[in-house]
Amino acid sequence: MDLAKFVKEVLNAPYYRTRPHEVMRYAYAKWVYQKHRMEDPLEFLRQLGVDPKVAMDGYERWRPMLADACQRIKDRSGLQGGISMEDGAVLYGITRSMRPKNVIETGVAAGMSTSFISAALLENGTGELISIELPVDQAHAGQWDGCHFAWPDSGVGWAIPQSIKEGIANRHTLVLEDVRTALPRILAGMKSLDFFFHDDLHVPSHMRWEYDLVYPKLSPGGFLLSDDADYGWVGFCKSLGLPDSSFNNIQRLTGLRKPLTAAKPAVNGSLAAKGAQLA
Numbered sequence: 001m002d003l004a005k006f007v008k009e010v011l012n013a014p015y016y017r018t019r020p021h022e023v024m025r026y027a028y029a030k031w032v033y034q035k036h037r038m039e040d041p042l043e044f045l046r047q048l049g050v051d052p053k054v055a056m057d058g059y060e061r062w063r064p065m066l067a068d069a070c071q072r073i074k075d076r077s078g079l080q081g082g083i084s085m086e087d088g089a090v091l092y093g094i095t096r097s098m099r100p101k102n103v104i105e106t107g108v109a110a111g112m113s114t115s116f117i118s119a120a121l122l123e124n125g126t127g128e129l130i131s132i133e134l135p136v137d138q139a140h141a142g143q144w145d146g147c148h149f150a151w152p153d154s155g156v157g158w159a160i161p162q163s164i165k166e167g168i169a170n171r172h173t174l175v176l177e178d179v180r181t182a183l184p185r186i187l188a189g190m191k192s193l194d195f196f197f198h199d200d201l202h203v204p205s206h207m208r209w210e211y212d213l214v215y216p217k218l219s220p221g222g223f224l225l226s227d228d229a230d231y232g233w234v235g236f237c238k239s240l241g242l243p244d245s246s247f248n249n250i251q252r253l254t255g256l257r258k259p260l261t262a263a264k265p266a267v268n269g270s271l272a273a274k275g276a277q278l279a
């Protein structure tokens with residue numbers, strides 16, 4: 001771990017500045033993710049129980065325009081927060097292999113994750129995406145994680161390739177509202193959710209709240225993925241009794257697949273979801 005970078009990150013984040021014990025947990029979580037880090041998106045998909053061949057079907061058609069969008073984001077000044085091509089391949093692969101009826105993502109910014117998920121939904125020819133992002137007048141408000149994103153200058157989702165934007169328009173809902181009010185309401189109106197991707201506010205208590213809220217709504221065989229996993233994911237996986245493989249990650253993008261069969265109650269009364277992630 002790069003100590004200087006870690007100290008700078010912690011000092012920049014109001015959340016950690018005021019919670020010294022959380023800093024220790026964050027350092028521990030970073031060490032855990034370092035130990036379980038993977039480089040190859042296809043290997044990551046495989047350990048989630050996804051066949052990479054099925055997952056990456058059609059990807060080559062979209063890859064050049066997605067790479068171009070990634071590059072346009074890199075070339076911009078200011079914090080854009082977009083996911084990498086490797087992370088994007090994972091989102092495409094899960095969406096393509098599962099053919100979800102519905103997907104929710106939190107945190108849109110310039111729109112990289114939206115682009116990868118939408119490309120796979122277009123390839124599938126079915127499935128809807130709901131994206132939740134702050135309204136523009138709240139986006140610059142000081143955030144707990146110290147991040148100030150630059151997307152309000154160019155518009156939310158500004159990097160999404162035009163053909164993806166137009167293609168997915170009828171199956172995409174952009175909700176500009178704080179996720180803390182939007183997500184509970186949206187989930188309450190759904191019978192079940194096939195795929196959830198977290199990429200909004202990166203502080204452990206908020207992320208844990210999202211995972212806990214989403215997991216019961218996840219359909220059997222559904223996926224819960226999280227970017228920038230921290231101690232929130234560690235605590236969540238421990239509460240479900242998951243094995244260490246649930247900390248496998250690519251650049252701290254991690255996730256699990258909900259078991260297809262109902263979990264047995266654990267001794268402590270919580271749901272035992274051991275084996276949720278196919279090792």
Ligand SMILES: C[S@@+](CC[C@H](N)C(=O)[O-])C[C@H]1O[C@@H](n2cnc3c(N)ncnc32)[C@H](O)[C@@H]1O
Pocket residue numbers: 080081082083106107108109110111112113114132133134139143149151177178179180199200201
């Ligand atoms: C890391 S960026 C998202 C990057 C995006 N997923 C991509 O791949 O391009 C995080 C985003 O979460 C948004 N965000 C932060 N707190 C939020 C909240 N409480 N509700 C909704 N969105 C939030 C920020 O405005 C920011 O645009």
